[in-house]
Amino acid sequence: MTRTLFIDARLIDPEAGTDAPGWLLIDKGVIAGRGAEGAPQADTVVDCGGHCLAPGIVDIGVKVCEPGERHKESYRSAGLAAAAGGVTTMATRPDTLPAIDSPEVLEFVARRANEAAPVNVLVMAALTKGRQGREMTEIGFLMDAGAVAFTDCDHVVTDTKVLSRALSYARSLGALVIGHPQDPGLSAGAAATSGKFASLRGLPAVSPMAERMGLDRDIALLEMTGARYHADQITTARALPALQRAKRNGLDITAGTSIHHLTLNELDVSDYRTFFKVKPPLRAEEDRQAVIEALREGLIDTISSMHTPQDEESKRLPFEEAASGAVALETLLPAALRLYHAEALDLPTLFRAMALNPARRLGLASGRLAVGAPADLVLFDPHKPFVLDRFALKSKSKNTPFDGARLQGRVLATYVAGTVVHEAE
Amino acid sequence: MSFPHAHLLGIEPLAPENITAILDLAEEYVTLNRSDTKHGDALAGLTQINMFFEASTRTQASFELAGKRLGADVMNMAMQASSLKKGETLIDTALTLNAMHPDLLVVRHPQSGAVDLLAQKVRCAVLNAGDGRHEHPTQALLDALTIRRAKGRLHRLNIAICGDIAHSRVARSNILLLGRMESRVRLIGPPTLMPAGIEEFGVEVYDDMRAGLDGVDVVMMLRLQKERMDGGFIPSEREYYHRYGLDAEKLGYAKPDAIVMHPGPMNRGVEIDGEIADDINRSVIQDQVEMGVAVRMAAMDLLARNLRARRAG
Numbered sequence: 001m002t003r004t005l006f007i008d009a010r011l012i013d014p015e016a017g018t019d020a021p022g023w024l025l026i027d028k029g030v031i032a033g034r035g036a037e038g039a040p041q042a043d044t045v046v047d048c049g050g051h052c053l054a055p056g057i058v059d060i061g062v063k064v065c066e067p068g069e070r071h072k073e074s075y076r077s078a079g080l081a082a083a084a085g086g087v088t089t090m091a092t093r094p095d096t097l098p099a100i101d102s103p104e105v106l107e108f109v110a111r112r113a114n115e116a117a118p119v120n121v122l123v124m125a126a127l128t129k130g131r132q133g134r135e136m137t138e139i140g141f142l143m144d145a146g147a148v149a150f151t152d153c154d155h156v157v158t159d160t161k162v163l164s165r166a167l168s169y170a171r172s173l174g175a176l177v178i179g180h181p182q183d184p185g186l187s188a189g190a191a192a193t194s195g196k197f198a199s200l201r202g203l204p205a206v207s208p209m210a211e212r213m214g215l216d217r218d219i220a221l222l223e224m225t226g227a228r229y230h231a232d233q234i235t236t237a238r239a240l241p242a243l244q245r246a247k248r249n250g251l252d253i254t255a256g257t258s259i260h261h262l263t264l265n266e267l268d269v270s271d272y273r274t275f276f277k278v279k280p281p282l283r284a285e286e287d288r289q290a291v292i293e294a295l296r297e298g299l300i301d302t303i304s305s306m307h308t309p310q311d312e313e314s315k316r317l318p319f320e321e322a323a324s325g326a327v328a329l330e331t332l333l334p335a336a337l338r339l340y341h342a343e344a345l346d347l348p349t350l351f352r353a354m355a356l357n358p359a360r361r362l363g364l365a366s367g368r369l370a371v372g373a374p375a376d377l378v379l380f381d382p383h384k385p386f387v388l389d390r391f392a393l394k395s396k397s398k399n400t401p402f403d404g405a406r407l408q409g410r411v412l413a414t415y416v417a418g419t420v421v422h423e424a425e
Numbered sequence: 426m427s428f429p430h431a432h433l434l435g436i437e438p439l440a441p442e443n444i445t446a447i448l449d450l451a452e453e454y455v456t457l458n459r460s461d462t463k464h465g466d467a468l469a470g471l472t473q474i475n476m477f478f479e480a481s482t483r484t485q486a487s488f489e490l491a492g493k494r495l496g497a498d499v500m501n502m503a504m505q506a507s508s509l510k511k512g513e514t515l516i517d518t519a520l521t522l523n524a525m526h527p528d529l530l531v532v533r534h535p536q537s538g539a540v541d542l543l544a545q546k547v548r549c550a551v552l553n554a555g556d557g558r559h560e561h562p563t564q565a566l567l568d569a570l571t572i573r574r575a576k577g578r579l580h581r582l583n584i585a586i587c588g589d590i591a592h593s594r595v596a597r598s599n600i601l602l603l604g605r606m607e608s609r610v611r612l613i614g615p616p617t618l619m620p621a622g623i624e625e626f627g628v629e630v631y632d633d634m635r636a637g638l639d640g641v642d643v644v645m646m647l648r649l650q651k652e653r654m655d656g657g658f659i660p661s662e663r664e665y666y667h668r669y670g671l672d673a674e675k676l677g678y679a680k681p682d683a684i685v686m687h688p689g690p691m692n693r694g695v696e697i698d699g700e701i702a703d704d705i706n707r708s709v710i711q712d713q714v715e716m717g718v719a720v721r722m723a724a725m726d727l728l729a730r731n732l733r734a735r736r737a738g
Contacts, residue, residue, distance in 0.1 A: 317514065
């Protein structure tokens, strides 16, 4: 029972950029073969019924609230949500209570994660102790303990001397540093993006220029240090030329964006709906369009859920006081499919950004449909319509902006190393 | 009388005929308030709670007087002193209130959108008495009534709003109301006190006060908060007064019969010269206070009619 054959599948191959019918064979947890016709024998045959079979999603930047706030999300609940959403690898954030900033905490978290979650969990560590931006963490020991990247998440390291040293040190170890490009001065206290909408609602707002300033600063430090760097979320048109120049100049830089910035804009906040409060704040429609275009061109590399669980109490507050963030492990794929149905991005491009590129950036062999790659797969029907009920989510926290939204696309099954971890009822 | 609203949360949801409905009824209350009896029964039997999460003397007194003149049982709750300090959330406050069966709830809160949030959770008519830098609808309505009485109309007027537009809920509500009534609004102030994207509201923006005042019918001054005076938004109080304080020389650029307004409380010698504020030929600042009571009576009357109609079935 080790060989499983998927027949009548629509194979989404982000590496080749193809979307074509065929079969795929997995053996002992890895992809053993694929083709268009002449499928081989196998112990188990899965008839995909013409639905899509793609590499499982690799999601950089998932917040699981262990340690500290398990009532918001545990590794168990996040893992089930990931499996239900077709996410086969989560790279989790260190912005917990306390921050994951020592090898001891990281080892504890990694052990918890791998016991409790049915999907692959890779743990990221803080870049500075307590995410305070003063002293770098034990980057070497943390890497030995399994840290895949280093980030202070939405705490920008304001002291450029501290950051330049951390980047230099990280470079000597080949560590990946993830930055949050945002000028801390301009963005202090902001709950919205500056412009007509924020002014009408009377919300403190930040200019989209703050993102470009943050990115420009980080790029200058990369030129100094040569570190490996990934920008967590690029969400504005104005930041894109700087990113393009940095890539052309040969810096080791990649950039991501969040599913919410790709599918929603500032007007969705409407009458102070706090489930739409994210960080950075939702942007103007022109920015959203520019980011989609940058994804199509490959200038922006990855799409993340930026899954951020918040309990009801944190959100049932006046907009300025309410916590930022949205859960998205289970809505990442159906929301991304909005871009497919709108004919903005094709499926291989989406999976390049959701699976292939993030896997490559983390040095993983997954994210591909190639022979020899791990059999981390998602089988989904891209057309199945449904209305999202937030209370049906597997996440402990229900703070999704898509509550009541009409979405299209459902995961039928998720496989991690060839084993089924989720099957639709 | 056209006023199909359950709450008065802002000017934004109001159609021009809704605004006119409030102003027309307020005219009747101006007459009542000037009579000897000063008493109506439109709110008899109803309970009005004034919840002020931010200190206020004039607005709270105006709402209290308006409610009492129409026969409501009025209670004031000074929220900044009580439950907020004990960590109670706004939602819990709303649930507590529901148990007291109020009919009219007047709320001021330092956060934009907080009054909307409260209105979603309580079972009574809610009046926004100012939320953060979002809206202050009764102030815009009393300003409109003052202008209409002084100028005979609300359309085709040139109205300048001067000062700290960025942090002002009064400015936002007035921009919305005056635009809706088809007057032309000019905003005057230093760029540091001007909100982003404000040009898209259909207003003209000036950083030169003399150019901005040229030929206007109405000059509306805004209060400059003390905490914004020192270096953060403007270099100093005296430089602000020099460039943006309303004095006789600058007022000379407006029409000869232009009126001067201020929502109060004034900083004499910061945004307005004391003599202009007191000039009975130009200043309508005291009228604004009088109109405030009448407009609030009218707004609560209309909301109470809708509330009673809804409850009747």
